[in-house]
Amino acid sequence: MKQRQIEWPVFLISGGSLVLFVIASFISVEWIANFVESTFTWSATYFGAFWQVFMLLNLIVAAVMMVSKYGNVRLGEPGKPETSTFKWIAMIMTTLLGGGGVFWAAAEPMYHFLETPPMYGDIAPGQEATISPALAQSFLDWGFSGWAILGTLGVVVLMYGYSKGLPMKPRTLLYPLFGDSIMKKNSILGIIVDAFSILAVAAGTIGPIGFLGLQAAYGLESLFGISNTFLTQVVIIFSLVTIAAISALTGIHKGIEWLSRFNIILTITLMILILIIGPAGFIFDSFIGTFGLYLGDYFELSLYRGDRDWLGYWTIFFWAWFIGFGPAMALFISRISHGRTVRELFLAVIIIAPLVTNFWFTVVGGSGIFFELQNPGSVGDALYEGGMPATMIAIATQLPFGTWVASAFLFVSIVFVATTTDSMAYSISMTVTGNDTPARSIRVFWAITMGAVAAVLLFIGEGSINALQSFIVFTAVPVSLILLPTLWLAPKVVKKMAKSQGIIK
Template sequence: MDDYTRKKKGLDWIAFSISGGLLILFVIASLVDDKLVGQLINDSFSFTAKYFGAYWQVLLLVMFIVGLILAFSKYGRVRLGKIDRPEIGNFRWISMILCTLLASGGVFWAAAGPMYHYVTTPPLFSGVEKGTIEAAIPAMAQSYLHWGFSAWACLGTLTTIVLMYAHYHKGHPLKPRTFLYPMFGEKIFKNSFIGSTADIVSIVATAAGTIGPIGFLGLQVGYGLEAVFDIPNTFITQAIIIIFLAVIASISAATGVERGIQWLSRINVSMVVLLMVAMFILGPTLFIIDLFLGAEAFHLQNFLSMSLYRVDQAWLGSWTIFFWGWFIGYGPMMAMFISKISRGRTIRELIIAVAVIAPIVSNIWFTVVGGTGIFSELENPGSVSNALIESGMPATVMAIMNQIPLGTAFAIGFIIVSVVFVATTADSMSYTVAVTLSGTDEPNRLVRVFWALMFGVVGVSLLAIGEETVGMLQNFIVVTAAPVSLLLLPSLWDAPIIAKKLAKEQHIIKKK
């Protein structure tokens, strides 16, 4: 038995009380004065976007570049986790990776993002006339950036290397504070204020990053049920949807990673592939192929300029900085989750799967969904954009479904996929939060269930605030990411140092 499995199992009541207490306090405050809470969230968002935005853009870009250098160097052969073979097969492994970030909003944003950029044109490409065939490629490329290489890289490449080394090779607990082990040594685990702070802010940021998609889901499915079944899209409907989702996630959480998360992931990836192939065949097939190739080439050509664009601060806050804050907030817990499922993988396998394969799959998904919407808009102006302008982003998916054969069947399929996708995210994130609080790979199931339900309750509270709900959800996500981004920074130099050390131990390079 390895050292980490012999670690004392006990709940970190300080981290549990503070992180859980903050969310409960948020719910109570929302009930007492929702306008004040909304104003505080918006003010905090403005501060965070202004003072952390440029740092986040550079951080994610550098993480991706350093990861690629490691993957394609001799250090890419380093095997992580102190075992010679992966514990999980390739399809199940990549399925679980995809069902994290893509699940957290892939359906909602795959439709809304490209269409919004198509009818408004991102400021970096303001010279392109909006709503034209020429606007389709930069619109799609902008979505690729937001859900692409840099976004995935911050979720589980360098940080996962650091965490797997400290956990599997050195026997330290699977917690966010473990990211700081190379810097602070053993003292980070011994009643450390810095360690406890790292755990707490990561839990709160993960909660925000999970609550946001749950809220998006409530809006998306609420609109979809009204469009398909004439069920009134009210706050009550949205709240019932979210509570139902939280219950599904709780049931899955209670069954463990080997059953719940893996089963949901396989089912959902299979459904997504089926939907994507059917849309590709029944939709504008040649247009989707051309758009993907053209937009991917445009994306790669303009990758640096899009990554570091800093002129229009308001636009950045609504898009790039929002997404970067969201994914950074997920970062520590995603690294923990990927560490759990990636034991026995090489650095090259890890980085290629997370930072290359997953983004390309995301881009294909966005092209099939968003590209179908753009094609419909080109053929019949207003067929999709009117729904976006009049009813907001949640209406975009249903508007696109109305433009293709078997649209009602696709709409129902998207509703089901959305629910299972976000249930998978809530399940996996409740698992990592519980791992953080217990320090063991097999945390108490009641703790996992508590967090899955808490995600739903806070999601309902945010929807209850009412005005500009999507904006409120976005702002809430971004605010919590500021301290977490500081926690991810040391991995830029710690991961290469660890890779070199393990390369010597595994005789990949000669010891001097």
């Protein structure tokens, strides 16, 4: 496929919006916080119910396609897949989990254990009976629906466009609807689609980079007495970005693949270690017991609308975050999934990845609940006083060899966020060029840029990072409208692909 040049309107709109956000934060963090809070509330109020229904429908359509004859359709270029199944799944999983899988795995189950989710409001908080409701809510927020939006229907539509010689851009998601007009360089709609998709995923990546700087610096101070200063935070971000830039520079099948594989092996090792030295029986019992409740209440949990304020800061926030990642993740997964069948892809994304994620949440968050039951306040006090980083440290240090385990968590966190940064830098580079192997300089530029913006926002104040994280919800509004047509476009184009491959007549 021929090399394409940078589309400057897309680059300037998306990059310019980030620059304006930073400048506005310099002028008045308070004004930005108020602006973001109002857009956050507006988005959650008017789009929350839509996102809940959309996410559930996306999962249902994908599941039907997976078990149907269309599951045999092979995606992208013919021939064997480019990577082994383990490496492939590792790249998929670490890209999303890097956005917060370590700290949220510790904090979210604890939040829901100490303050029972409203759907289970008749159960008193902090009791044994609260364990399954707390974990079930966490499973929902990081489970089947969340994963399905990232790598199922959108990937099918993008792969169809690829077979037609179209560029790897978010606007290709709407090609079956608008035809060649949206693919033109001067297409206003195409430029807007690409620019908003970049802005959403950049915000969704810069936020975790900034928070990691705060959280890792907190951990280093707690464990080793290293002062939690802006310099420490910047050194952490610089280290992360250096790893991500080198990984993005070397490409999909070298740095990104290697880092993802290393990350997943390290995480599995840490998980096994916790099971050996931690409350393994409690973890397995909690996972099995919760999963039954989770499956039985899945539709009710997915569509619950009883407490809209609470939803806005939990499920709706996560749905918006994952929707914002949707186009870029679809681009990245498309890039690494040539030769895979629809069934293979969907099994990996909506079955394997959520199961592993939910078990990881049980290992980390479940351990925290176990310690809290044994010694009330041992984790809860840290959560309320120090937030997510304190929660993870409080859990890890109660295990044997606690300092070493906590250090391992910090290291895994840095590598997780680095894998997200390199993958998303690669996806953004594909968007601004349309090339499935964009120039190395562009990949490195975006990795460095996202780290630099995170550092600048930290310099301005923690409130600016909080504002950017909340801004994710607003950016999900246009992106959800971009992804909505895939509900019917994916079945339409997979049928055409099935005919061309002789699967149906």
